[in-house]
Amino acid sequence: MVNWRIWQEWEEYDLQSSYADNPSMFSLRLNYGGVFTKFLGRKYIKGKMKYIDGIDSDLFSVHDMDEIMELLDCVEPGKSIYYHFKRPTWDLDFGLYALGCDEDIKHFRSYVYEHKVIEVYTEFWETKLHTYQMSPNPAKIKIHEIPESLCRKSLLLTWSNSGDCPSEEAPVF
Numbered sequence: 001m002v003n004w005r006i007w008q009e010w011e012e013y014d015l016q017s018s019y020a021d022n023p024s025m026f027s028l029r030l031n032y033g034g035v036f037t038k039f040l041g042r043k044y045i046k047g048k049m050k051y052i053d054g055i056d057s058d059l060f061s062v063h064d065m066d067e068i069m070e071l072l073d074c075v076e077p078g079k080s081i082y083y084h085f086k087r088p089t090w091d092l093d094f095g096l097y098a099l100g101c102d103e104d105i106k107h108f109r110s111y112v113y114e115h116k117v118i119e120v121y122t123e124f125w126e127t128k129l130h131t132y133q134m135s136p137n138p139a140k141i142k143i144h145e146i147p148e149s150l151c152r153k154s155l156l157l158t159w160s161n162s163g164d165c166p167s168e169e170a171p172v173f
Helices: 062-071 102-109
Strands: 004-007 023-034 048-056 081-086 094-099 117-124
Touching: 023 062, 062 081, 094 102
Parallel strands: 023 117
Antiparallel strands: 004 048, 023 048, 081 094, 081 117
């Protein structure tokens, strides 16, 4: 059962004490219907904003975002919606992360215990950002240049079926 509420305007109250008995609870500041400006000084313009509170991060999923968008009458058949969340205290240039699969939700949840309002942004039809093409944890990637003299065979890489994020089964060369 969903216990969250959608607000047109934010009602000022202390979320830390309001959610003190349940540290997994949080609120969203949902920005939708707008577009992102270009990189460096990025802004989200021409959009609307709603606040959703009473969300339990232990139960939260991308399907909840879809349900919220349905309640806001923003869902059309065949219309893709891309969700991005902003890392608290960061800006829109460097703090946006994809919110499209279970791995993204795990990353998202890591901020809820310290920050009780998380900003989410939407894009419709297509995304202009690179958050959906980024690795979930770029800090763990190491790129090494291998001298040609050591390379005797070609290597073909493909997406693994172990995660839900990749949308295509395309080889990577």
